[in-house]
Amino acid sequence: MKSLAGSFLVARSILRDPNFAQSVVLLLQHGAEGAFGLVVNRPVDLEGLPVPLYLGGPCKSDGLLMVHGYEEWTRLSAEAPMKEIAPGIYLGDSSCVNKVSELPEGSDNRYRMYTGYSGWGADQLERELAEGAWMVIPATGELLFDTPTDELWDKLMPPQLPQPSLN
Numbered sequence: 001m002k003s004l005a006g007s008f009l010v011a012r013s014i015l016r017d018p019n020f021a022q023s024v025v026l027l028l029q030h031g032a033e034g035a036f037g038l039v040v041n042r043p044v045d046l047e048g049l050p051v052p053l054y055l056g057g058p059c060k061s062d063g064l065l066m067v068h069g070y071e072e073w074t075r076l077s078a079e080a081p082m083k084e085i086a087p088g089i090y091l092g093d094s095s096c097v098n099k100v101s102e103l104p105e106g107s108d109n110r111y112r113m114y115t116g117y118s119g120w121g122a123d124q125l126e127r128e129l130a131e132g133a134w135m136v137i138p139a140t141g142e143l144l145f146d147t148p149t150d151e152l153w154d155k156l157m158p159p160q161l162p163q164p165s166l167n
Contacts, residue, residue, distance in 0.1 A: 003030045003031055004027050004035070004125075005027050005028060005030045005031075005085070006085050006086035006089075006138070006139055007026075007027050007086070007136050007138055007139055008024050008025065008026060008027075008040075008136070008137045008143070008156060009023075009025040009027060009037065009135070009136060010134065010135040010137055010153065010157055011023045011024070011133065011134060012132060012133055012134060012135055012157075014131070014132060014133055015133040019057065019058040019118075020118075022041075022153045023042065023153065024039065024041045024156060025038065025039050025057070025118050026085070026086070026089070026139055027139075028085055028091065032122060033122055034119065034121045034122050034124065034125070035119070035124075035125045036119050036120075037056075037057070037117070037119075038054070038057065038065060038067070038114045038117055038118065039054070039055060039057050039118055040054065040056075040112065040149075040152065041054075041149050041150070041152045041153055042054055042056075043055075043149055044115065050101075051111075052113065053113050053114070053115060054112055054113065054114045054115075054149075055114070055115060055116055056114030056116045056117045056118065057116050057117045057119070058118065059116055059117050059118060059119045061115065061117055064114060064115055065113070065117065066091070066092030066093075066096055066097060066111060066112065066113050066114070067085065067091060067111070067112050067114075067144070068089075068092045068096055068110055068111035068112075069088050069089060069090070069110030069111070069141040069144070069145050070090070070096075070099070071088075071090070073090065074090050086138070087139075087140045087141060088140055088142060088144075088145075089139060089140070089141045089144055092111065096111070097113075109145075110141065110145045112144075135156075135157070137156055
């Protein structure tokens with residue numbers, strides 16, 4: 001099985017789970033044990049937050065997860081260098097969170113903070129893919145950070161073919 005990590009899963013209309021209706025998921029990990037990702041097009045509308053927050057999925061997490069598009073931030077970590085998830089997309093750590101406050105006002109915000117995540121057990125995602133519930137598209141930082149959140153699903157989902165008339 002080829003790993004789909006670094007891809008977008010785009011929910012097709014046959015996916016009936018309300019947690020994923022018209023969602024776009026960035027897969028962070030995918031293997032024989034299952035898959036782990038973040039819904040990237042569900043902003044959380046909370047007043048007073050200093051950063052934009054997104055609902056990464058129905059699974060609860062104790063803290064926040066961050067992805068960003070700043071390659072130079074990957075060298076800040078005292079730990080091992082951060083892995084590029086997809087071209088122009090990196091998983092952030094606490095040193096990256098600190099860099100957010102140093103961004104110049106009016107700069108492109110190429111970062112996202114997530115509460116919650118999306119997870120699949122062994123073979124669960126493969127079954128959903130076989131049923132046609134998801135379309136797989138290569139992820140890029142350009143698509144993630146440069147496309148307005150409310151337009152991402154529409155941009156990635158190909159137009160539906162009209163149903164032929166039976167007249």
